[in-house]
Amino acid sequence: MARCQTSDEIRQKGFDMNKEETQRIGEVIQSSTLGFAAQCYELDDFPPLGALVETQSGDNRVYGIVFNAATEAIEPGRKPLARGKNETSEEALYNANPQIAKLLKSEFQALAVGFKKDAKIWRYLPEQPVAIHSFVYLSPPADILEFSRSFEFLNTLLNSNITLAHEELIAACLRQMSAVQEDKHAFLVAAGKHLATGLSNDFNRLRTILERIKQ
Amino acid sequence: MSTEDKRMGIVVSGSTNKGVEVRLDADTSVEDMVVGRYVTIEGRKRRFFGMITEVILGVTDLSLTQTPPDTHDSFISEVLCGTGTFGTLEVMPYLTIGGDTLSITDGPQPVKTIPSHYSTVQLAQDSDIELVFGKEDKERFYIGNPLDMETKLCINLPELVKRSNGIFGKSGTGKTFLTRILLIGMLQKSASVNLVFDMHSEYGWAGTSEKTREVKALKQLFPSKVAVFTLDEENSRKRGVSTDHVVRIGYNEIEPEDMSLLRETLNLTEPAVEAIYQMRRKFGSEWFLKTTQMSDSEGTKELLNSLNIHESTFQNLQRGLNMIKRLPFMQERTEQKTVNRIIEDLSRGLNVVLEFGRYTDITAYILVANLLTRRIYSHYRDKTEKSLSGLSEPPIPLVITIEEAHKFLNREIANKTIFGTIAREMRKYNVTLLVIDQRPSGIDEEIMSQLGTKITCLLDNERDMDSVLSGVSGKSELKSVLAKLSAKQQALIFGHSVPMPVAFRPREYGSAGSYKEFGAKADDFEQAQQDIEDLW
Numbered sequence: 001m002a003r004c005q006t007s008d009e010i011r012q013k014g015f016d017m018n019k020e021e022t023q024r025i026g027e028v029i030q031s032s033t034l035g036f037a038a039q040c041y042e043l044d045d046f047p048p049l050g051a052l053v054e055t056q057s058g059d060n061r062v063y064g065i066v067f068n069a070a071t072e073a074i075e076p077g078r079k080p081l082a083r084g085k086n087e088t089s090e091e092a093l094y095n096a097n098p099q100i101a102k103l104l105k106s107e108f109q110a111l112a113v114g115f116k117k118d119a120k121i122w123r124y125l126p127e128q129p130v131a132i133h134s135f136v137y138l139s140p141p142a143d144i145l146e147f148s149r150s151f152e153f154l155n156t157l158l159n160s161n162i163t164l165a166h167e168e169l170i171a172a173c174l175r176q177m178s179a180v181q182e183d184k185h186a187f188l189v190a191a192g193k194h195l196a197t198g199l200s201n202d203f204n205r206l207r208t209i210l211e212r213i214k215q
Numbered sequence: 216m217s218t219e220d221k222r223m224g225i226v227v228s229g230s231t232n233k234g235v236e237v238r239l240d241a242d243t244s245v246e247d248m249v250v251g252r253y254v255t256i257e258g259r260k261r262r263f264f265g266m267i268t269e270v271i272l273g274v275t276d277l278s279l280t281q282t283p284p285d286t287h288d289s290f291i292s293e294v295l296c297g298t299g300t301f302g303t304l305e306v307m308p309y310l311t312i313g314g315d316t317l318s319i320t321d322g323p324q325p326v327k328t329i330p331s332h333y334s335t336v337q338l339a340q341d342s343d344i345e346l347v348f349g350k351e352d353k354e355r356f357y358i359g360n361p362l363d364m365e366t367k368l369c370i371n372l373p374e375l376v377k378r379s380n381g382i383f384g385k386s387g388t389g390k391t392f393l394t395r396i397l398l399i400g401m402l403q404k405s406a407s408v409n410l411v412f413d414m415h416s417e418y419g420w421a422g423t424s425e426k427t428r429e430v431k432a433l434k435q436l437f438p439s440k441v442a443v444f445t446l447d448e449e450n451s452r453k454r455g456v457s458t459d460h461v462v463r464i465g466y467n468e469i470e471p472e473d474m475s476l477l478r479e480t481l482n483l484t485e486p487a488v489e490a491i492y493q494m495r496r497k498f499g500s501e502w503f504l505k506t507t508q509m510s511d512s513e514g515t516k517e518l519l520n521s522l523n524i525h526e527s528t529f530q531n532l533q534r535g536l537n538m539i540k541r542l543p544f545m546q547e548r549t550e551q552k553t554v555n556r557i558i559e560d561l562s563r564g565l566n567v568v569l570e571f572g573r574y575t576d577i578t579a580y581i582l583v584a585n586l587l588t589r590r591i592y593s594h595y596r597d598k599t600e601k602s603l604s605g606l607s608e609p610p611i612p613l614v615i616t617i618e619e620a621h622k623f624l625n626r627e628i629a630n631k632t633i634f635g636t637i638a639r640e641m642r643k644y645n646v647t648l649l650v651i652d653q654r655p656s657g658i659d660e661e662i663m664s665q666l667g668t669k670i671t672c673l674l675d676n677e678r679d680m681d682s683v684l685s686g687v688s689g690k691s692e693l694k695s696v697l698a699k700l701s702a703k704q705q706a707l708i709f710g711h712s713v714p715m716p717v718a719f720r721p722r723e724y725g726s727a728g729s730y731k732e733f734g735a736k737a738d739d740f741e742q743a744q745q746d747i748e749d750l751w
Binding site: 172183185188189191193195196197199202203206207210211214215 | 275276278279282284288290291292295297299416446702
């Protein structure tokens with residue numbers, strides 16, 4: 001797959017680079033059919049849990065839901081140490097140890113939940129994993145609204161193979177998405193009804209999610 | 216309003232035997248669903264008409280019932296409504312109409328299949344009811360409105376009177392009002408005449424409603440078409456009824472069959488009834504008088520011995536006969552004037568109502584009804600047979616209305632009485648029955664199965680319900696509709712003259728406006744208006 005795209009190419013696909021640039025949060029460092037992992041450009045500057053993120057990969061604009069984030073040492077064997085015993089504030093700690101930012105990295109993982117191709121959104125797995133080093137953007141409200149018109153992606157989340165409890169992830173995702181909705185309540189009720197169908201034989205899981213999304 | 220606006224749910228399962236299960240949409244409240252209401256189901260190829268027979272609450276997960284969510288949490292309730300928790304209906308499809316032109320001209324047909332999965336279900340519209348039951352016309356009579364609908368429910372009366380029919384319901388559920396409405400309908404549209412044995416004097420001149428308001432009955436509304444006969448002249452006069460004829464019964468008119476019908480009410484023993492037949496053989500038509508006049512003499516003993524009748528049996532018999540003799544309308548001898556007069560009126564197309572006045576005792580009712588009916592029936596049979604051989608015109612179809620029908624048609628005597636014969640032979644001789652009863656379980660099953668159309672108000676006895684619904688397809692479903700009828704002014708009609716069962720609210724009866732709607736004479740209407748003004 002042709003990896004590098006000029007900003008012109010991207011613009012032709014209807015993506016506003018200038019606007020998105022401000023919301024660019026990282027780049028893909030690991031990719032699979034099920035999703036991707038991305039490294040944040042700034043330490044601890046994660047997208048929220050359950051946030052919708054997107055990345056352009058070839059013709060596809062792939063959407064992912066953030067399900068995990070972590071900050072750890074760049075070198076696996078080198079664990080961070082507590083250094084602030086004699087510092088007055090955390091800011092002072094960073095100032096006294098400028099190497100910290102260089103020795104640590106922040107990463108997040110997202111599950112692929114859909115993609116946009118030829119101006120149409122498909123809420124299932126893209127044919128190809130996203131290309132490595134694709135830039136990852138936090139989805140703007142307009143994209144969230146468009147993507148959340150159907151709740152089919154919730155089924156992908158429900159059936160995903162992740163260690164995080166599905167209920168937590170789904171609730172977080174719906175909370176994130178509801179924030180940009182005009183009628184937040186109606187959105188959450190509709191999502192709840194969709195889940196109720198999927199979890200028709202497991203009311204306790206449904207209740208866990210509903211408890212986490214009600215206002 | 217488009218059909219989509221009225222959509223209530225979709226068919227999710229079903230069988231021809233038990234009807235279909237309809238899952239309600241989330242926005243349709245089960246509380247708006249009423250057992251007995253009509254729905255239409257849009258199948259792929261055809262349209263079905265059915266009735267709601269059961270409303271059920273369902274859950275997808277049992278834990279919803281075992282550990283219900285917090286009911287104060289409106290969000291969870293809102294989410295669960297229509298998803299985890301939902302309403303379902305059981306609907307019995309009765310009629311279907313195909314989509315092609317031929318089927319549309321043929322009209323609705325009985326169902327032989329069920330709608331396919333996920334067919335949409337709507338509440339029936341007025342136009343659907345009209346399609347099924349037809350509009351009010353010269354044969355169809357408006358009897359009421361289907362439950363919760365404004366549209367007119369019409370039944371085909373010439374079709375109705377071709378068979379014997381029944382009106383059932385507990386006391387106070389509106390049987391009498393319903394009967395009165397039906398009698399007016401028959402009088403106007405069925406091309407038949409009625410003979411009403413009016414036990415409580417409710418149909419001839421005036422009846423009462425439970426609000427103790429007097430309502431007009433047949434003679435007041437249609438004076439030229441109704442003749443009122445009375446057994447109790449004095450009572451009729453007191454009530455201000457204009458009667459046409461006073462009925463007297465002669466001892467010589469009583470036949471042994473009449474007595475065997477009265478066995479129970481007169482407390483006669485089996486041997487006593489047997490003795491009656493022997494007396495009849497011995498004394499001929501004078502048996503009644505002679506038997507009652509026999510004194511306690513040697514001659515009597517000898518006679519009893521010769522007839523092999525035990526003395527106690529004879530005493531039992533005499534006691535019974537004396538009870539009849541004491542009835543004030545009994546006379547020593549009549550020349551069958553009453554019967555002839557009734558037949559004459561009936562053949563002129565007049566409807567005859569026989570009022571019993573104060574003699575509401577069941578003995579008098581059974582005796583008179585059976586005696587007169589037997590004569591009238593034999594007259595009809597002769598006339599019909601003559602007409603079959605081309606000698607004369609067939610008689611006008613006759614409908615005989617009897618109350619407390621289980622006294623005439625119970626298991627023990629149904630095959631002995633004339634009413635049993637009429638119910639069984641049906642319209643062969645142009646005579647049918649309209650039986651009115653509050654204990655249908657007391658009526659012989661064979662007779663019940665011969666009734667063409669049954670109209671039933673609320674019944675709450677299990678056996679009565681079973682008896683009314685015996686032989687009807689979808690019995691258990693109809694039973695749940697029947698059991699849930701309101702105690703007043705609601706009824707269920709099913710059988711020969713209606714294409715499908717329907718629960719309905721009988722039309723209004725008793726107001727000045729209602730009389731006018733029945734097509735009573737214009738001056739009656741004015742009179743009614745005058746009455747109202749006087750009242751104020």
